[in-house]
Amino acid sequence: MIKYITTLLTVMLLMAILLTAFTAGDKKPFLKTGTWRAVLQRPDGQQIVFNFTTAVEKNKQLLYVINGSERLLVDSVNREGDSIWIVMPFFAARFAARVLPDGNLEGVYTKSYGDKKQEIPFFAVYGNSERYTAPAKPAYNIAGNWEAVFGKGRRTENVIGVFEQTGTGKVTGTFRTPTGDYRYLEGIIGGDSLQLSGFDGGHAILFTAKLDNDSTITRADYYSGLAGHETWTARRNARVQLPDGYEQTKLKPGENRLSFRFLSTNGDTVSIQDALYKNKVVVVQILGSWCPNCMDETVFLSAYYKQHRKDGLEIIGLAYERTTDFTESKKALEPFQKRFGVQYPFLVTGVAVNDSLRTQKTLPQLETIKAFPTTIFIDKKGNVRKIHTGLDGPATGKYYEAFKQEFEETITALLKEG
Incomplete structure (x- = not known):
């Protein structure tokens, strides 16, 4: 009887060791640690580019999406067979990918809008921290405030571009609107060409422009998601202001309290x-x-x-x-x-x-x-x-x-x- 119990305990101990080994194996990092360059490939040929870094913390695979100074933590990164699932923390967005023989990623980005879904092919290259490559030294410095108009005709939106630029042509900033901003944008100006992009799961956007001079932009495009597109123009204006945010939404006459x-x-x-x-x-x-x-x-x-x-x-x-x-x-x-x-x-x-x-x-x-x-x-x-x-x-x-x-x-x- 004692021999039987000893044998049983030995078997149970071996099973526990094997289970621990398998579990630990499942937790090993399955993405190379470092910086990646990701591309959302639109059908029209435009590429919405962003960067991310991968890391392992407390034996857990993590990812940080980079936009300017923002590092957006993505803590739902999982492997199922030969598939990698990256679920953005908000905005009903995720990536389904596979690891290629060279270690890079290829797959589909899916964004849900209620009962509708939008899918965009994507790929990510390991070890590339450049968002965009400048074809030449910057011909202009766009740092400052720009009075911009998105769209044409009756469908226009007045916004304000606020940008910072380094000597190498790296540009960061955003567009301010009466209802909010376009969050963190990052890109580059090379020669007279500007490229700015942003991605957070909710936004997947690209701005391109050809500068006429250091104070005028008349040839510019704004791409969003799978197929969104508008043109835009801008002129430098240090004094431009948005409407007062405290004057846009009003109570009805005679009302002074809420009830809900x-x-x-x-x-x-x-x-x-x-x-x-x-x-x-x-x-x-x-x-x-x-x-x-x-x-x-x-x-x-x-x-x-x-x-x-x-x-x-x-x-x-x-x-x-x-x-x-x-x-x-x-x-x-x-x-x-x-x-x-x-x-x-x-x-x-x-x-x-x-x-x-x-x-x-x-x-x-x-x-x-x-x-x-x-x-x-x-x-x-x-x-x-x-x-x-x-x-x-x-x-x-x-x-x-x-x-x-x-x-x-x-x-x-x-x-x-x-």
Whole structure:
């Protein structure tokens, strides 16, 4: 009997060792560690380029998407057989790839828009940190502010390009709009040619241009996703400004309070009239998980809330997703909450972002919801004091700092009121 037990224990120990070995083998890195150059290949021949680095931390394969100064962590990188699955943390985007004999990657990038999907072929080359190669030394320096117009005819959008440029021609920056910014763009100017691109899962964009001189651009194109395309023009203008973000979204005449009640992602019913919000300064964040600028605002608001909740500040997120289904909406929003440690509630409005009646169905006290994000400031008496439309995010540099300063001043003043 003792011999039998000893044999059984020996077998069990061997099985445990083998299981540990197999498990450890599964956790070994399966992508070369270092920098990659990735290309989304559009059918029209245009290439949306971005860089990423791969790393192994705590025996886990990770990836960081590089756009200018941003390093966006992608922590869902898995291997199934000969396939590599890279799932972006937000925006319902992922890559399916295979490792080629030379160690490079080839596959498909898929972006979901509700029940629709967009697929773009992609490949990634290991050991290449160049986004674009300059054909010549830069003929111009585009650093500064540019007054730009996207589109032609009746379908135009006035935006502001804000750029920085190094002596070698590397360009970083973004385009600011009345409803947000295009986040981090990076590229190069060689001769009179400009190439700028950005990728975060939500945005997959490329800007190209031929400069007429150091202050004028009349031959330029903007490519987005699989087939999006517009032309654009720009002229240097250091004084150009956007419309005041605090003057774009208004309450209806006679209204001064909000009234809403929705389910949170935790399944709780939350109302602005709840006791928790009485005699508190409340910020209502209008957002969507599909919105890159909302991601940037969530990063800021989450950190700010943790610091100032003790002072009498509350924040409520109102989410408008691409679906009306609660479960699907919750699934889309939870990565935001987890990644940024959001401690304030996200409420699912159950109204799709593309619903033309979204304002009437959810916040009928407003004239209209113009942009995502929109930020509503409510005083201790429950009155709406300010509404800010859009966001100058971290890619805008000094404009982001100005936004944060004004936000801080507004909250501080409201908290001091009786």
